[in-house]
Amino acid sequence: MLFKILSTVRSVLFLSVFFWILLGAGSPASAISYQVVDLGAYTPNISSHGMDINNGGTVAGFLSSSGISSSFIYSGGSFKVFGPLSGHSWSQARAVNSSGQVAGTSGDSSGAKMGYLYSGGVVTPLGTLPGGSSSVAFDINDAGEIVGYSSSSLGTRGFIYSGGVMSDLGSLDGGTWVSAKAINNLGQVVGVSEKGGVQSAFLYEGGVMKAVGTLPGGTSSVALDINDSGQIVGWSDSQAGRMAFFYDGSVMTGLGILQGGSWSEAYGVNSFGHVVGRSNSSQGWSRAFLYRNGVLYDLNSLIPQGSGWVLQSAFAINDVGYIVGTGKVNSRQHAFMLTPVSNSPSNVPEPSAIVLFGSSLMVMALLRCRPLRRRG
Secondary structure, eight states, X not given: OHHHHHHHHHHHXXXXXXXXXXXTTTOOGGGOEEEEEEGGGGSTTSEEEEEEEOTTOOEEEEEEETTEEEEEEXXXXXXXXXXXXXXXXXXXXEEEOTTOOEEEEXXXXXXXXEEEEEETXXXXXXXXXXXXXXXXXXXXXXXXXXEEEEOOTTSBEEEEEETXXXXXXXXXXXXXXXXXXXXXXXXXXXXXXXXXXXXXXXXXXXXXXXXXXXXXXXXXXXXXXXXXXXXXXXXXXXXXXXXXXXXXXXXXXXXXXXXXXXXXXXXXXXXXXXXXXXXXXXXXXXXEEEEETTEEEEGGXXXXXXXXXXXXXXXXXXXXXXXXXXXXXXXXXXXEEEEEEESOGGGSOOHHHHHHHHHHHHHHHHHXXXXXXXXX
């Protein structure tokens, strides 16, 4: 009887492992794949660029035709173009937060530029730092805080715009040109401070700006995004050339370069630490990439063959795994949104579910092996 029970338990454990693999816990990374949503189809004869996406799937970007740009926002199949600030001729949306507020830049043919906030259908200028005449906005967090750079009496400086007030972030070691590139929901800001032609990636928090550093052999670096865990991505010079990096707060890791390429740059990171950007390769000058679980993928290899797309740059990835960027389809520059169709974080089963399933099978098997009581 004991031998029969042990044999049954062994069989159940084997089945549990089998179902673990079948349900996805053991799925290979190569199972990642995406469908392409052509955001440029709404304006097929005009170039378009997808720049950011929030967790609700709202996309911000811009159209470009004959040197004139117009901001757009896409949500739930609805595509809306909105104009520049009064007196300006062009605008570019760069970021969108969870409320659908958009940060971007508006300008005219004379070279004038002004950062803006788009909220509730209204485009509002951000203004400039004291002594300045222009500003550029790159990112906005869920509190509506916006970062970018502005001219000022001290030169070009990074700023944070909060509650209607624009504040100077300072510089690293007397840097003469500073730009803030991204802000997370904790108010941490990343960007670049330049001095003597050397660019230094920085993290700004608690009123203090500190250098992030470079990859081994590098002299310059630029930080381009930060998630709510404080993980930072961007690019750095290295012994292998310009390379995308991932910084976890203590260690900077090079993400590599696509096969046959000589450079890479990381533009976006989500809460899972998945990174997107672009790299050149033997397949072309610029190819959009995904870095996930230690592997660098050419996103063109993860979409249906024969789609007609060449995905050139990926600028943002949300926590659902949706990716936005720009590429070419039928020889036209179009914004795209990639939607995961397998092995996304949301459809991989939790280990606890597998353990519960296996435990249930084991109990059922033991009950089956229990000897029946004789009647009478």
